[in-house]
Amino acid sequence: MDSGDDLRVVMVMLERDAESIVFTRSDGKEARFPLRFPVFEPSSMLSRIAYPPTFEGLFAQTSKGDSIVFELPRYDGASRLNGRLVVYLDQNKWRPVSDVLQGRDAGGQADRKAARRLVEWVEQGRIILPASAGHYYETTKWSDAEGRYRLGLAILQLSRGWQLRDPLQVRRDELRWMFKNGVRPGAVFPAAITLSPNVIHSAARGVVPPRPPADFPPEEAFRHEVLVSATALIDTMLDSVGGERGPESGWTGAxxxxxxxxxxxGGDSQRKRKSVDVWLLRDLQQEVAEESYAAGWTxxxxxxxxxxSQSVQELGNLPALGLFREMLHERHLNRGTTWKPNDVIDMVYLSCAAGYADFVVCERQMREPLARGIHxxxxRTQVFRSLAEAVAAISIALEAEADS
Structure with missing residues (x-):
């Protein structure tokens, strides 16, 4: 038992039903204080949130009794990746993983076995399965409330707080980096797979996150921002009301x-590629103007x-934008291509993920142009269209890592 001098708070907890905040001491004693204002919306599925003052992680419990653990970022900015491989799953590849967590025998045996392996590797701390705003967008639009909850729960439980930064912001960051530093072999770009707060939806979309109280010291302000961001991510994904699809942006028709x-x-493919590059530069004109100005260009x-002529070649060397350019070429040069509304989501998120992840698993329609662009x-990113194929390759990489 701790002496009086050693007593310390080891857990801070918000309890919805009791409408209280609970401080647990190292000797097991608790101090409870009533919440001065409601923390949870009526549609929230959360019943409890807790974290240790050491800030090692965030624990959340839902009204259905399910638990979620998020890793939290460090104040000093040091990475918590710890050598883990990053595996990005396209939206439809999360379904068999969710089914495995629920104990369902849906889908093929090979995919079920592969999904179980992915779950095991996450639990063993060997891989990371990051979530993205694309996953949130697709999942929260489901009309089936129970199915939406179960799929969202699986993404939260296995992503463990790891996120793919907003691809639109990643693209801007790449452009600014290019204008400041040029693109040279071995260039290291800011991480796109992260635990950082308020990055899944960024300023590139006009999102302004809530700010901590002005009188908070820097480290406490950081912790406040992290806790609010992590809790909002969990709460948004599981909200019982769900979301609505936004309006068509016009990108598909264009x-x-x-x-x-x-x-x-008509014309040869080289001429068409130049036309696609002109199209891409026109699509990026606002980002190019703003990020070049921020980098000090006239x-x-x-x-x-x-x-x-080297401008498009320099774009091609950027991790995410380079792959997006390749996918754009592939789609436009394929005669008779039919564009669908989800194509923009798939291309933007998959090119960004493939620019920074070790493995990507997606449907065939996007896998082929992405894989050719990578080649x-x-x-080095490996792209697969089935979980079974991906797991076989990941297993080889993990074995090689263990032997090194």
């Missing part, structure tokens, strides 16, 4: 018209860069 125009124009410098650019 790409369809451009693909149809390329089909009618208008004349940007004009010279855009008119130079052309000489990247």
């Amino acid at each position: 790409n369809q018209r451009f693909s149809d125009w390329l089909d009618d124009e 208008t004349e410098q940007v004009k010279d860069w855009v008119s130079a 052309r650019l000489g990247r």
